Amino acid sequence: MSNGISYKLIVATCGVAFAIIAVFAYLMLDAQRRQLLAEVERSANQLSETIKSSTHYDMLHNRSESVHRIINTIGAQEGIEKVRIFNKEGEIIRSTDPGDLGHMVDQHTEACDMCHTVDKPLERVPASERTRIFTAANGTRTFGIINPIYNEPSCWQSDCHAHSETQKVLGVLDISMSLEEVESNIQAGRVRLLIFALIAIAAISFIMNWLVKQIVLKPVGDIAKATRTAAGGDLTEAIVKVHGDDEIGKLAASFNVMMERLAEAQRQLLQSDKLASLGRLAAGVAHEINNPLTGVLTYSSFLLKNAENQPELKEDLEVIVRETKRCREIVKGLLDFSRQSASAARPAPVNEIVRNACRIVEHQLSIQKIQIDMKLEEESPVVNADMMQIEQVLVNLLVNAADAIGDNGGTITVETGIATAEDAVNGRPSPEGMARIRVTDTGCGISAEGMNKLFEPFYSTKGMKGTGLGLAIVWGIIEKHHGQLKVDSRVGSGTTLTVLLPIARSAGII
Amino acid sequence: MGTAPKILVIDDEQVILDSAQRILTAEGFPVLTAIDAESALQILKKDPQDIAICDLMLPGLSGFDFLKEAQQHDPNLVVIITTGYSTVDNGVDSLKKGAFDFLPKPFTFEELASQVDRASQFAKLPVKQRMQPPPTEFAGCYFLGSQTWAKPDVDGTWLLGLAAMLLRTIDPIQSIEFPESDDEIYQGSLLVRMATEDQLVHNIWSPLSGKIMQTNDRLAQTPDLPHRDPVTSGWLVRLLPMNLEQEIAALTVADPQLRIS
Numbered sequence: 161m162s163n164g165i166s167y168k169l170i171v172a173t174c175g176v177a178f179a180i181i182a183v184f185a186y187l188m189l190d191a192q193r194r195q196l197l198a199e200v201e202r203s204a205n206q207l208s209e210t211i212k213s214s215t216h217y218d219m220l221h222n223r224s225e226s227v228h229r230i231i232n233t234i235g236a237q238e239g240i241e242k243v244r245i246f247n248k249e250g251e252i253i254r255s256t257d258p259g260d261l262g263h264m265v266d267q268h269t270e271a272c273d274m275c276h277t278v279d280k281p282l283e284r285v286p287a288s289e290r291t292r293i294f295t296a297a298n299g300t301r302t303f304g305i306i307n308p309i310y311n312e313p314s315c316w317q318s319d320c321h322a323h324s325e326t327q328k329v330l331g332v333l334d335i336s337m338s339l340e341e342v343e344s345n346i347q348a349g350r351v352r353l354l355i356f357a358l359i360a361i362a363a364i365s366f367i368m369n370w371l372v373k374q375i376v377l378k379p380v381g382d383i384a385k386a387t388r389t390a391a392g393g394d395l396t397e398a399i400v401k402v403h404g405d406d407e408i409g410k411l412a413a414s415f416n417v418m419m420e421r422l423a424e425a426q427r428q429l430l431q432s433d434k435l436a437s438l439g440r441l442a443a444g445v446a447h448e449i450n451n452p453l454t455g456v457l458t459y460s461s462f463l464l465k466n467a468e469n470q471p472e473l474k475e476d477l478e479v480i481v482r483e484t485k486r487c488r489e490i491v492k493g494l495l496d497f498s499r500q501s502a503s504a505a506r507p508a509p510v511n512e513i514v515r516n517a518c519r520i521v522e523h524q525l526s527i528q529k530i531q532i533d534m535k536l537e538e539e540s541p542v543v544n545a546d547m548m549q550i551e552q553v554l555v556n557l558l559v560n561a562a563d564a565i566g567d568n569g570g571t572i573t574v575e576t577g578i579a580t581a582e583d584a585v586n587g588r589p590s591p592e593g594m595a596r597i598r599v600t601d602t603g604c605g606i607s608a609e610g611m612n613k614l615f616e617p618f619y620s621t622k623g624m625k626g627t628g629l630g631l632a633i634v635w636g637i638i639e640k641h642h643g644q645l646k647v648d649s650r651v652g653s654g655t656t657l658t659v660l661l662p663i664a665r666s667a668g669i670i
Numbered sequence: 671m672g673t674a675p676k677i678l679v680i681d682d683e684q685v686i687l688d689s690a691q692r693i694l695t696a697e698g699f700p701v702l703t704a705i706d707a708e709s710a711l712q713i714l715k716k717d718p719q720d721i722a723i724c725d726l727m728l729p730g731l732s733g734f735d736f737l738k739e740a741q742q743h744d745p746n747l748v749v750i751i752t753t754g755y756s757t758v759d760n761g762v763d764s765l766k767k768g769a770f771d772f773l774p775k776p777f778t779f780e781e782l783a784s785q786v787d788r789a790s791q792f793a794k795l796p797v798k799q800r801m802q803p804p805p806t807e808f809a810g811c812y813f814l815g816s817q818t819w820a821k822p823d824v825d826g827t828w829l830l831g832l833a834a835m836l837l838r839t840i841d842p843i844q845s846i847e848f849p850e851s852d853d854e855i856y857q858g859s860l861l862v863r864m865a866t867e868d869q870l871v872h873n874i875w876s877p878l879s880g881k882i883m884q885t886n887d888r889l890a891q892t893p894d895l896p897h898r899d900p901v902t903s904g905w906l907v908r909l910l911p912m913n914l915e916q917e918i919a920a921l922t923v924a925d926p927q928l929r930i931s
Contacts, residue, residue: 447727447754454776455685461779462693481778488776506852 166372185353208307222320241336301339395423446491507664511540517554529569541595544664564603573600594660605651675720675790707731720793762858765815784870791839812921814877831905841866848885884908
């Protein structure tokens with residue numbers, strides 16, 4: 161599945177999710193860091209002001225011990241690294257770290273750099289520029305804030321006269337605070353976000369996978385499976401369950417329609433194939449029959465010629481000759497059927513064909529107590545057809561209908577008309593511009609198994625009574641006329657066969 | 671040749687040999703039969719015949735082989751080829767190869783009798799006359815054997831009519847049964863059925879396939895017109911050919927240099 165659709169989708173989605181989370185995390189951590197630093201800055205500032213004001217009095221009275229104690233007390237608080245005071249010259253004069261006392265601070269150390277970046281020292285620096293972050297000698301990240309101690313009248317008017325009136329800055333108070341807690345807070349935030357990101361990505365992967373499976377893979381898999389079934393040759397089984405009406409649902413529905421059409425086309429093709437085999441068989445049989453038929457026809461026609469004076473014999477012989485000639489026509493029909501030729505198509509009114517066909521079977525049907533109900537279109541559609549062949553088709557359909565009804569009587573309805581959309585045969589061209597002949601019986605109907613084999617040559621339900629060629633020939637004739645044939649049947653209630661034939665272009669309606 | 675022409679029937683079906691012999695003997699022809707082409711050729715060597723009626727589908731040598739051999743052996747022999755319906759094309763082919771006519775199976779007594787009658791009229795002609803080129807009035811015609819002609823006319827239609835040699839072998843025409851207008855007919859299938867004064871009915875094969883555009887109305891009044899003017903006014907039908915290019919190959923041209931038979 162490494163190049164499957166869900167894999168690709170998951171990789172793409174996770175990539176995007178990861179990028180979004182990363183940007184979000186960066187912004188969030190940055191904001192958190194700023195906030196924490198501001199907090200540190202504020203408290204450091206406050207602390208430095210506290211030191212300044214609480215040592216002010218002791219300073220004025222030059223009580224070094226007291227100043228030192230205050231500084232040490234405050235400097236001992238957690239998180240405070242160092243509290244130092246430099247004088248104007250940079251000498252550390254007070255410090256929580258006794259080792260620092262007396263050391264000179266270079267103008268370019270972090271603490272002094274802010275004011276002394278330019279050659280001339282600044283005298284007033286805003287609070288935000290008085291802070292710095294640096295790595296202390298022991299390796300911890302440290303936040304430093306300086307607070308200049310300005311000269312005030314009380315300073316130079318004090319008794320000790322330690323400072324002259326002209327000095328602006330007397331010294332600098334420098335407080336260093338450890339950023340360890342802030343850093344560990346930020347670190348913890350980073351870990352939390354990373355865990356969140358991993359969980360989110362895992363969740364997204366899982367949900368995506370599930371969704372893709374449900375929405376895409378399963379229906380697509382069904383279609384793929386159906387396609388394989390179809391490729392295996394079983395078109396009727398290749399039907400897909402339609403999931404919903406999204407694009408894939410629509411694809412499945414279209415696939416089903418396509419398969420139905422294909423199955424129908426294949427059925428028709430198979431039928432044509434069978435007919436072609438039947439044609440070859442017919443040609444062989446017909447050729448074999450031709451010889452004995454020639455014997456019968458020559459003898460009988462010869463005898464007929466010599467029976468001029470024997471009216472009774474002549475009549476009988478006439479029957480033999482006529483029937484043999486009919487056989488000859490049937491054989492010729494079979495051969496024509498096997499060759500793509502010789503149907504004498506001409507404009508023929510459908511109603512006339514129907515009447516002729518009904519006349520032929522009338523007698524037989526009346527014996528079976530079957531009524532023919534003719535519902536003919538008033539203005540008969542005219543089709544381009546070989547009347548004899550279409551008559552043969554109808555006689556065939558009528559005899560089949562009668563056989564389906566049996567001996568207990570019933571009705572055969574024969575209708576003619578112009579075909580409408582409802583006559584459409586699955587997988588065939590639109591019935592527009594076609595005439596319709598419909599034969600409906602009240603017979604036994606056709607079973608599902610029978611439906612499948614209906615047009616197969618030599619399939620018969622009539623036992624010794626039928627050859628099983630009737631409907632195959634019907635099909636062949638209709639195909640040759642570029643017509644269509646549709647069967648609707650319900651077991652127990654009857655069958656309707658609809659024949660569609662192209663209406664003659666020139667004639668239309670007579 | 672005052673006596674009836676001698677006929678040899680060749681077919682691998684005994685019933686056809688029997689029936690042909692029965693009928694033709696009754697009609698007054700001396701008839702011999704052969705069950706295959708080889709034995710037929712043997713008979714011809716010993717006892718020359720006037721007419722041979724030969725099936726196309728034979729074991730061993732086919733009807734075509736027989737036709738070729740027999741013509742080489744005896745140019746006087748008139749050959750009628752019998753064919754099954756599935757081999758109408760072969761029938762047309764046999765005419766091109768020099769058969770007098772072909773007879774599709776199964777045939778009736780009348781169909782056989784009328785062809786044999788025409789064949790015997792033809793057999794009576796000296797060979798020199800049989801080989802005559804068609805008269806000049808047939809210029810521009812294409813012939814199906816010596817039976818019918820087709821000639822290009824206006825608007826892509828062709829006129830079809832009866833060939834000079836056929837007219838020489840039949841009695842005056844009494845009536846002609848035409849196909850319907852708009853019918854489609856096929857090369858080698860029935861074009862018209864003609865009744866002649868001697869009570870025979872002749873089936874005439876079409877030289878081309880196509881759609882019937884017109885039939886010659888004048889023949890209803892004067893059916894024997896073809897005997898007097900076979901082309902200009904005595905044509906039979908006007909046809910719109912369907913498969914001209916292929917079918918014309920089976921026809922021969924009315925070039926005075928070309929002999930038809």
